[in-house]
Amino acid sequence: MSEAAAREKILEVSRLRKEFQTRQGTLVAVAGVDFAINESEIYGLVGESGSGKSTVGSMIVGMYGSNGGEILFRGEDIDRPAAKRSKELKRQIQLVFQDPGGSLNPRQTIRQILALPLKLHRGLSGAALEEAVQETVEKVGLPRSYLDKYPQAIGGGEKQLICIGRALAPDPSFIVLDEPTSALDVSIQAKISNKLLELQEQLGLSYLFITHNLCLVRNLVHRTAIMYLGQLCETAVTEEFFTHPLHPYTQMLLASIPVMSEREEAYKPTEVESVGEIPNPIHRPDGCGFHTRCPLCMDRCKTEPPVMTEVSPGHYVSCHLHANIAAKEA
Amino acid sequence: MTEQVRDQQMLLDVKDLSISYKVYEGMLRVLQHIDFRVESGERIGLVGEAGCGKTTLLKTIAHILPIPPAVIETGEVWFKGRDVLDGSKASRRSIRRDVSMILQDPTASLNPTLTIRSFMGDILKNTPHPGSRAERKQRMLEALEKVSMPSPERVLGSYPVQLSGGMRQRVCIAMCLLKDVDLILADEPTTSLDVTIEKQILELLNTLSVENRKSMVLVSHALGAVRTMTDRTYVMYAGNLAEEGTTAEIFDHPAHPYTEGLFEATPKLSGEGVSDGIAGELPSYLDPPPGCRFMPRCPQALGVCAEERPGRFRLNESHSVACWARETGRVEEEGNP
Numbered sequence: 001m002s003e004a005a006a007r008e009k010i011l012e013v014s015r016l017r018k019e020f021q022t023r024q025g026t027l028v029a030v031a032g033v034d035f036a037i038n039e040s041e042i043y044g045l046v047g048e049s050g051s052g053k054s055t056v057g058s059m060i061v062g063m064y065g066s067n068g069g070e071i072l073f074r075g076e077d078i079d080r081p082a083a084k085r086s087k088e089l090k091r092q093i094q095l096v097f098q099d100p101g102g103s104l105n106p107r108q109t110i111r112q113i114l115a116l117p118l119k120l121h122r123g124l125s126g127a128a129l130e131e132a133v134q135e136t137v138e139k140v141g142l143p144r145s146y147l148d149k150y151p152q153a154i155g156g157g158e159k160q161l162i163c164i165g166r167a168l169a170p171d172p173s174f175i176v177l178d179e180p181t182s183a184l185d186v187s188i189q190a191k192i193s194n195k196l197l198e199l200q201e202q203l204g205l206s207y208l209f210i211t212h213n214l215c216l217v218r219n220l221v222h223r224t225a226i227m228y229l230g231q232l233c234e235t236a237v238t239e240e241f242f243t244h245p246l247h248p249y250t251q252m253l254l255a256s257i258p259v260m261s262e263r264e265e266a267y268k269p270t271e272v273e274s275v276g277e278i279p280n281p282i283h284r285p286d287g288c289g290f291h292t293r294c295p296l297c298m299d300r301c302k303t304e305p306p307v308m309t310e311v312s313p314g315h316y317v318s319c320h321l322h323a324n325i326a327a328k329e330a
Numbered sequence: 331m332t333e334q335v336r337d338q339q340m341l342l343d344v345k346d347l348s349i350s351y352k353v354y355e356g357m358l359r360v361l362q363h364i365d366f367r368v369e370s371g372e373r374i375g376l377v378g379e380a381g382c383g384k385t386t387l388l389k390t391i392a393h394i395l396p397i398p399p400a401v402i403e404t405g406e407v408w409f410k411g412r413d414v415l416d417g418s419k420a421s422r423r424s425i426r427r428d429v430s431m432i433l434q435d436p437t438a439s440l441n442p443t444l445t446i447r448s449f450m451g452d453i454l455k456n457t458p459h460p461g462s463r464a465e466r467k468q469r470m471l472e473a474l475e476k477v478s479m480p481s482p483e484r485v486l487g488s489y490p491v492q493l494s495g496g497m498r499q500r501v502c503i504a505m506c507l508l509k510d511v512d513l514i515l516a517d518e519p520t521t522s523l524d525v526t527i528e529k530q531i532l533e534l535l536n537t538l539s540v541e542n543r544k545s546m547v548l549v550s551h552a553l554g555a556v557r558t559m560t561d562r563t564y565v566m567y568a569g570n571l572a573e574e575g576t577t578a579e580i581f582d583h584p585a586h587p588y589t590e591g592l593f594e595a596t597p598k599l600s601g602e603g604v605s606d607g608i609a610g611e612l613p614s615y616l617d618p619p620p621g622c623r624f625m626p627r628c629p630q631a632l633g634v635c636a637e638e639r640p641g642r643f644r645l646n647e648s649h650s651v652a653c654w655a656r657e658t659g660r661v662e663e664e665g666n667p
Contacts, residue, residue, distance in 0.1 A: 048524035155611035185379035186551070190595035190607030197604065212525065215597035219604050242601065256529035257599060258554025260581065264599040274529040277494055 010174055010206045011037040011060065015069035018055050025282045029055040031230035031289075032069065034308065037174075042200060042207045044221030044238070046214055046253075050278050052230040053210050057176045060208065061095045073174070091121045094167035098179035100159035104151040110137065110162055111147040114169055121170035132169070140165040141195060157188035161195065168199065176208045181216065193220055214257055218242055223314075226250050229281055229289035232308065236315035246317045248272055248294045271295075288320065296321060340408070341513060341545050342368040342391065347405030349386055351615075352398055358615035360386050360569045362623075362639075364405070368513065368545050375556035375577055376549045378566035379592070381612050384549045387566075388515045390415075391547075393425045410512070430506040434518035436498035440490040446501055447486040453508045473504040477534055496527035503534060507542075514539065514546045521551055528552070532559065553596055557581050562648070565589045568613055568623040571642075575649030585651040587630045622654065630655045 018030040030052045037043040047053040059066050062082030071079045073093065082090055097103040104113060114133045118124045124132050134144050140161040151159055160180060167175050180196070181189040197220065200207060209221050217224050218238060225235035226249065234247040245251050251269040259265055276293035279285055285292050291301040300320050308318045317323075344366035351358040360383045368374050376384050389395040391407055393414060407414045410428065414421045433439040440449065450470045454460050461469070467486075474482035477500040490498055499519060506514055516535060520528040532552075536559050539546045550556050556563060556577065563580045565573040565588065573586040584590045591608040610627040619625050625635040632654050640652045 048526065157611060187379065187592060187595045187608035188611065190597075190605050191609075193597075193604045194606060213597070214525070215599050218599060218601045219597045239601075242599070252526055254599075256525045258528075258532070258552045258558065259599050260554050260557060260593060260596055261598075264554075267599045274526045277496055277527060278524070 008039045009036045009072075010039045010041075010074060011208070012072040013056070013060070013069070014072075016056065016059065016066055016071065017068035018052070018059060018064075019067045022282065027282045028230055028284060029281060030059070030066075031284070033227070033230070033232055035225055035232065035235060037206055037208060039173075040200070040204045040206055041223065042197075042209055042221040044209045044211065044217040044224040045227060046211060046217055046224060047227035048212060048253075048278055050229075050281060051227040052281075053227050054178055055230075056227075057095070057178050057208060057210050061093055061176050062090070087121070091170045092172050093174050093176070094170065094172040095176045096160075096163050096167050096178065096180050099183050100156060100163050101151070101183075103163055104159055106151055108150075109147065110149055110151070110154075113151075113162060114147075114165055117166055117169040136165045136169050137162075139168060139199070155188075156184055157192060160184060160188075160192055164192075164195065164199070168203075172205070174206045174208070176210070178210045179212070180209075182211065182213065189216070196220070214253060215259075226253065229278065229284065231289055232316075232318060233290065234315075234317045234319075240312075240315055242267060244315070245269060246311065246315070246322055247290075247319050248296050248321070249290050252293070288318075340367060341370045341372075341410065342366070343406075343408040344387070344391065345406045345408070347387070347390065347407065348403040349383075349390060349395070349405075350401045350403055352401055356616055357401075359618055360615050361390075362569050364569075364571055365642075366564060366571070368547060370512075371543045371545055372562065373539055373546045373548065373560045375560035375563040376547055376566065377553060377556055377563060377592075378572075379551075379612070381568075382566045383569040384566055385517055386569075388431065388517050388547065388549065391425075392429055392431045392515055393422055394431070427509075428512040429515060430509055430511040430513070431515040431517060432499070432502050432506065432519045434521050436495065436502050436522075437490065439502060440498060442490055444489070445486070446488055446490070446493075449501070450486070450505060450508055453505055457509070469508065470504075473507045474500075476507055476538070477501075477504045478530070479504070495523055496531060499523065499531050500534070503531075503538065507538065512545060514544055515549075516546060517549045518551065519548075520555070528555075535559070553581075553593070565592075568618065569615065570623055570639075571652060572624065573649075573651045573653075575645075579646075579649050583649075585645055585649065585656055586624075586653050587628050587655065588624050591627075591629075622652075 014034045016030055016033045020027045020029055033056060045053045060071060062085055065080050070077055078085060078089060111133055114136050115129055118129055118132045137144060137147055142158060142161055181192050184192060211217060221238055224238045224241040226233045228249050233249050245254055251272040252274050255268050255272050256274045272295055279292055287303045288301040288306050291297045298320060306318045306320045306323055308316050309323050310316050311322050344364055347361055347364040349361040351360060364387060378384050402415060409425060412421050412424060414425050451466060454466045454469060470486060471482050474485060479485055479500050520531050523531060532555050548556060548560055560577045563577045564571055565586060567588045572588045584593055594605040595607040608627050613619055613623055613626060621637045622635045622640050625631045634654050640654045642650045642652050643657050644650045
């Protein structure tokens with residue numbers, strides 16, 4: 001990892017695996033995922049529904065443990081449910097959900113919502129607590145008068161800002177953002193995205209930004225990774241990722257985006273048609289998970305799973321088309 | 331003469347439609363003086379954020395608006411030369427026969443206890459020429475093939491839960507085909523789908539509407555889809571029409587400050603960073619701003635905006651905008667009170 005290695009890694013995920021038992025059989029939601037996030041980096045994890053991107057996020061925050069592989073946070077193995085993690089570790093890693101309405105208690109005021117993490121993680125009380133609450137609400141750009149309101153009295157974007165404030169309150173260093181703007185309108189989404197960027201720069205935070213919106217990723221994150229059927233297909237620095245997409249699935253995704261102008265149209269790969277649907281993860285295809293939809297599928301793809309290969313510095317692709325160089329290493 | 335010719339081309343003509351909802355707290359004044367036209371064979375885009383009244387408008391047209399709580403304050407909806415709000419059975423039947431609606435969530439629009447065969451069979455049985463059982467099955471299979479459904483035979487015997495979201499939406503479109511409607515109202519047909527599936531469904535709708543010369547109203551959050559698939563576009567904000575024009579004109583030269591803000595706020599694939607979005611949030615329909623409803627969020631607001639609702643100002647033959655800041659210069663006011 002040429003350039004990235006020079007920087008400190010905050011989070012390292014390797015060979016991560018998660019299975020769920022269902023009535024139809026074993027569902028492999030995450031089937032061996034490797035990536036690393038640097039300090040003060042925004043890492044974008046993109047995928048369609050059912051690709052396992054949220055499962056990865058859930059394991060990092062400790063909603064459940066994995067079925068193999070490891071998650072290192074600043075070198076320490078944290079692959080276990082949150083109940084078994086230290087308080088300090090829980091403070092360091094925070095989470096923002098997709099639906100701000102559903103993740104705020106309707107019977108608590110904003111003040112109560114923001115006070116809880118401050119009490120739990122920073123042990124504040126009395127005047128110091130009140131001061132910290134006010135500081136938090138102002139940090140996300142809302143006036144102090146909001147503290148006495150209930151969640152239903154404020155708009156969707158403002159609710160999401162409160163959720164972000166709640167995640168920031170314990171003073172974390174890493175935040176998992178699981179589709180933080182998907183439930184919001186475009187004009188509000190822009191505001192939230194900007195706030196997230198501003199906070200990241202100001203506080204030196206690292207984000208794992210989970211989303212299905214490639215256009216948002218393009219404008220927001222430092223490095224981008226694509227997930228399909230529980231595995232990573234391609235990862236690179238965002239600029240490189242969007243200008244030289246290599247994996248056929250990446251190309252298909254990019255080609256599918258409806259865009260607003262001819263100028264953007266130029267960024268869409270033209271060679272790949274969108275066909276088929278994501279297969280049921282209970283019945284994973286053999287070989288490359290994408291071969292059932294891939295227009296460039298070869299015989300080899302149907303039997304042999306491809307391996308992540310570095311094709312240019314920092315640009316990794318998991319596809320037999322680009323694997324010739326590192327075939328031996330595998 | 332002109333009046334008659336226009337009426338023949340005009341499939342749908344919504345005139346001065348205002349709709350409110352009666353709720354415990356009072357009246358939600360949602361739609362305000364909407365004028366909306368669809369000509370025969372035309373494809374219309376309807377753009378606006380959640381809660382701007384798009385669905386209320388479509389439901390009124392499709393005659394499925396729940397009254398009460400909704401109250402039609404003013405206005406007429408002319409479909410094929412008949413006012414469908416007159417309450418007569420004949421007009422209701424005309425709408426049910428000739429208009430089909432594709433909803434955002436295909437799960438909610440398909441009865442989970444029936445098979446696809448029974449949905450589609452019901453439609454055919456109620457057409458003028460249902461045909462024999464075998465003929466009906468043949469026509470169902472043809473419709474499913476037209477929407478590129480994998481293994482149509484198997485799908486006919488399936489229940490909605492056994493199909494994926496994209497396949498369910500294909501079933502809904504196939505049902506529109508069986509009915510041979512004049513107007514398709516597509517209310518966010520792809521919002522619940524993944525981007526690769528969205529592309530497939532949009533392409534399907536596009537080919538079908540072009541090939542069969544069907545009129546279509548496409549409501550979508552995906553502005554790019556509206557840009558490539560429609561002839562004319564209406565932009566709505568808080569129950570008002572902000573702007574209307576040919577799609578190319580709206581996207582190349584948006585005139586209303588709201589449209590400008592909306593387009594700027596949309597993240598671009600070319601990567602120009604993130605704009606600030608539009609300050610503030612949608613006003614309450616209980617007590618909307620008395621003048622222009624966008625005024626509290628508008629960066630270009632004038633004094634008059636707070637007091638008086640803007641009329642429609644014509645920028646050119648096909649492009650008009652409801653904004654006081656665009657009044658000066660080349661405009662003439664139309665008769666909107």
